[in-house]
Amino acid sequence: MRSLLSILAFGIGLVAMNRAIVGLAPLPAAAGLRSKVEFAVEHADEYDVLFVGSSATMYGLRPEVFSRELERLGHPGVRAFNLGVGGMGSFEAAHVLRRVLEEAPANLAWVLYEEPLFDPLLWYPDVHNPRYVHWHDRRSTLDAIDALPLVAAPPGHKEEQYRDDWLGRHDWRLAVTREHLDLWLWRTSALGRGPEIFDDLLGRGPAALPSVEDLRLHHGWVDIGLDAQPGVQRAHERFLERRGEWAERLTHITTAEANAGPLEGGYDRASLESLLGDIRTAGAQPLLYVAPRGIASPQMASLSASGVAGEVLRFHLPERYPELNPIELRWDFSHLNAEGAAVWSRLFAREFARHLDATGGAALRR
Amino acid sequence: MLFVELRFLAFFGLVLAVSWALRRNRARKAWLLLASYAFYAAWDWRFLGLILLSTVVDGVAGRRIHAAGDEEAPRRAWLCVSLAVNLGILVTYKYFDFFAGSLNGLLTWLGVGSSLPVLNLVLPVGISFYTFQTLSYSLDIYRRQLAPARSALDLALFVAFFPQLVAGPIVLAKEFLPQLAERARWSSVDARAALVLFFVGFVKKSCFSDALSPYVDAVHLAPEAVTTAGAWLSAAAFAAQIYCDFSGYTDMAIACAALLGYTLPTNFRAPYLTRSVGSFWTHWHITLGRWFREYLYFPLGGNRRGPARSALNLFLVFLVSGLWHGAAWTFVLWGSIHGAFVALERTRPGHRLTRLPMVPALVYVNLVWMVSMVIFRAPDLDGATTLLGTMFTHLGPASDALPIPPWLGPCLVGAFAVHILWQRLQVSRRWAALPAPIFGLTMGVAVAVALPWVTANPAPYIYFAF
Structure with missing residues (x-):
């Protein structure tokens, strides 16, 4: 009896303290994730439209330009927020969006969501990085594991690592599953996050950028030309050296998109439907788009054609949106500069307005 | 398998549960020996052979030393066998390259061309620890401070007991073997x-x-x-x-x-x-x-x-x-x-x-x-x-x-x-x-x-x- 009581008390102490500590764990500061999510959660009620996506969205969509263009098109007073975060994949983006939706944002009418590919692979060799850990809650972990059978092959650079399974098995999916479960365990137990939590409590953690003032001023958009991250500058220099390749990339997109077949069995429809369902449950409407990142997206072409997700705005198509192609609008192969961002934002507003009209005048504001 | 890894906790949980579920002391010791070999094999199963060799040699040497009674010559001879095999393994795997390399350096410095072979052998985990443990067995029998282990199982478990196998503490045969004589009771465990x-x-x-x-x-x-x-x-x-x-x-x-x-x-x-x-x-x-x-x-x-x-x-x-x-x-x-x-x-x-x-x-x-x-x-x-x-x-x-x-x-x-x-x-x-x-x-x-x-x-x- 005493042993049982002791075990019970152990469980209570462990869980209670663990929950308290996990609640204190800050989001990763890198790539604007922390400041943007915290701002979006805090100001969830202030926005009608939310852009969710990767760095292409973060640098490429200017909410104030988007809103002005919508006003010019007869939709005044729309408030949009750019929740794009550098390097954000679909499972991470879905997790981040759910955190915002949990706040039950009173005015959110539309979620404009960048290219949900739902890639469940963990590409970094060291999986225990904060960016992977933070989104591995129970639901996202299970979604990612469920999506693994849809993937044909592991990342080439991790094949050797997956071969070293300690049970001697050579099933790479099992190895990736273990990675996901490991990350879930890390998140659940706050494993390895002590220094980070302590620094945060003392207010001496890394500066979370963009600042609240910048977020308030630009509503989540980040001017890539002012981003001090070394990688951003390197990508720009590389682009300047090899700018001649840009035209080739556009040609490749046209060819690849022309050859896009029906939606392949490898696409994770379940995660997409779950995501769209969450958005609708929160009282908003979803609209998917492909960013002009200079790469083809045949899966989205197939998705668009199959009607699984309604219309998909495919801004990466060179023939359809030639105004996004001039090389002087680009910062690097994947990102638009500030001027390019203004052009895309206006274009996006026009396409969005058209979409509203085409869908029978769906409400732009709640 | 590190003690701080989750898989060790799972492994240890299983070993613990089964070992206390087994009622017979012999079965319990056999289970712990099996677990110990599995633990070591998780590092590198090939070196299990060295542990087995040490165990067999010391088992035989210990019995022969004891059986020789007052005859000093065979007692010494069998002790030498134990020392030679155990220290031979240790020297081969751990020290050969060091001595060969140092000697090569010295001879080259003296102007005498030399190229003693270097073996480049992988160092088996914990070799210094278990070698010293097994040596204590034959040395204590030689010094008449210990009787040979009651069974080969006891000796094998003493040599390979997984909690201390790879990094000590270095347990002496005379303090561990007596603990194997009777089945431990959970009531006596703090x-x-x-x-x-x-x-x-x-x-x-x-x-x-x-x-x-x-x-x-x-x-x-x-x-x-x-x-x-x-x-x-x-x-x-x-x-x-x-x-x-x-x-x-x-x-x-x-x-x-x-x-x-x-x-x-x-x-x-x-x-x-x-x-x-x-x-x-x-x-x-x-x-x-x-x-x-x-x-x-x-x-x-x-x-x-x-x-x-x-x-x-x-x-x-x-x-x-x-x-x-x-x-x-x-x-x-x-x-x-x-x-x-x-x-x-x-x-x-x-x-x-x-x-x-x-x-x-x-x-x-x-x-x-x-x-x-x-x-x-x-x-x-x-x-x-x-x-x-x-x-x-x-x-x-x-x-x-x-x-x-x-x-x-x-x-x-x-x-x-x-x-x-x-x-x-x-x-x-x-x-x-x-x-x-x-x-x-x-x-x-x-x-x-x-x-x-x-x-x-x-x-x-x-x-x-x-």
């Missing part, structure tokens, strides 16, 4: 004390040692890049790291054995609070010191042949102890330094060092330890001299190329605080004595608080390399 000990060991290793290790590794990788302050800080960090690493492992080993119903000897008793180098070595890696005292120092004559011979014997023991730690000149030098200090403290002028007031005595012991550990940790003598030069002559760079991690200070304080709290203030004993629900609750809270401080990639235990 589970709470064992759980506290395991937890303390886990914290030392995962929260402190692993947090200190990246900085120490970086300093020794580029010793020319650190300032004088950085070099001293890394020396202090390594002193804290190796204590937390090794004593943390030992704590967990003793705790695992205790939960299985067996008692392993204490290996650490607050060594950094001792007041002389000689005393330090009776508080640090106690079981290795005990082994050398019983099987090397005493046979050399101990202190029975006068102060000079006693000092020489001590010096020789520490020289060998240095080599036991690793096949490199850094370890030989490290052992010699400690041997010299211990011998010095036995002389009349040196004896004053053992009479210092508390604070100067602590500074003296820890200074000797920290500085000598720079040599111990360095990959070679060049690396050691670079760092020692920086520490003592301000010859390093003006500013640190290697940033000092902000968590180094708290880790150092924490490592030494654990040292004092657990070993001097007996916090673990008081904790284990709390009423059951309060013990459970506080243990749960403590585990939850410790988990966030566990580092992402646990480093292998430092002593696994020996």
Whole structure:
């Protein structure tokens, strides 16, 4: 009896303290994730439209330009927020969006969501990085594991690592599953996050950028030309050296998109439907788009054609949106500069307005 | 399989449950032997053969020595067989390349062309530990202090018992074999004390040692890049790291054995609070010191042949102890330094060092330890001299190329605080004595608080390399 009581008390102490500590764990500061999510959660009620996506969205969509263009098109007073975060994949983006939706944002009418590919692979060799850990809650972990059978092959650079399974098995999916479960365990137990939590409590953690003032001023958009991250500058220099390749990339997109077949069995429809369902449950409407990142997206072409997700705005198509192609609008192969961002934002507003009209005048504001 | 890994906890949970479920002592021992071999095979199954060879040779030799009765010649012959096989394995795998390389260097320096072969063999994990354990078996039988093991199973389990197989404590046959005679009873196990000990060991290793290790590794990788302050800080960090690493492992080993119903000897008793180098070595890696005292120092004559011979014997023991730690000149030098200090403290002028007031005595012991550990940790003598030069002559760079991690200070304080709290203030004993629900609750809270401080990639235990 005493042993049982002791075990019970152990469980209570462990869980209670663990929950308290996990609640204190800050989001990763890198790539604007922390400041943007915290701002979006805090100001969830202030926005009608939310852009969710990767760095292409973060640098490429200017909410104030988007809103002005919508006003010019007869939709005044729309408030949009750019929740794009550098390097954000679909499972991470879905997790981040759910955190915002949990706040039950009173005015959110539309979620404009960048290219949900739902890639469940963990590409970094060291999986225990904060960016992977933070989104591995129970639901996202299970979604990612469920999506693994849809993937044909592991990342080439991790094949050797997956071969070293300690049970001697050579099933790479099992190895990736273990990675996901490991990350879930890390998140659940706050494993390895002590220094980070302590620094945060003392207010001496890394500066979370963009600042609240910048977020308030630009509503989540980040001017890539002012981003001090070394990688951003390197990508720009590389682009300047090899700018001649840009035209080739556009040609490749046209060819690849022309050859896009029906939606392949490898696409994770379940995660997409779950995501769209969450958005609708929160009282908003979803609209998917492909960013002009200079790469083809045949899966989205197939998705668009199959009607699984309604219309998909495919801004990466060179023939359809030639105004996004001039090389002087680009910062690097994947990102638009500030001027390019203004052009895309206006274009996006026009396409969005058209979409509203085409869908029978769906409400732009709640 | 590290003690701090989740898979070890799963493995140990299974071993524990099955071992207590088995009613017959023989079945229980067979299960533990199987588990021990599986544990070792998780490192490298190929080297299981070496453990089996040691076990078979010592089993046969032990019986023959015992059976020879008063006939000295066969007794000696069989002891020589045991020594030759065990030390032969150790020398081949651990020392051959070192001696061959050193001899090649010497002959080349003398102008005599030489190219002795280098074997490049992988060092089997824990070889120095289990070799010394098995040697204690045949040596004790030879010295008539022990009867041969009752069964081959007992001997095999003594050699391979997994909690202490790869990094000690070095258990003597005469203290472990009697424990195998009868099935242990759960009622005699102090589970709470064992759980506290395991937890303390886990914290030392995962929260402190692993947090200190990246900085120490970086300093020794580029010793020319650190300032004088950085070099001293890394020396202090390594002193804290190796204590937390090794004593943390030992704590967990003793705790695992205790939960299985067996008692392993204490290996650490607050060594950094001792007041002389000689005393330090009776508080640090106690079981290795005990082994050398019983099987090397005493046979050399101990202190029975006068102060000079006693000092020489001590010096020789520490020289060998240095080599036991690793096949490199850094370890030989490290052992010699400690041997010299211990011998010095036995002389009349040196004896004053053992009479210092508390604070100067602590500074003296820890200074000797920290500085000598720079040599111990360095990959070679060049690396050691670079760092020692920086520490003592301000010859390093003006500013640190290697940033000092902000968590180094708290880790150092924490490592030494654990040292004092657990070993001097007996916090673990008081904790284990709390009423059951309060013990459970506080243990749960403590585990939850410790988990966030566990580092992402646990480093292998430092002593696994020996």
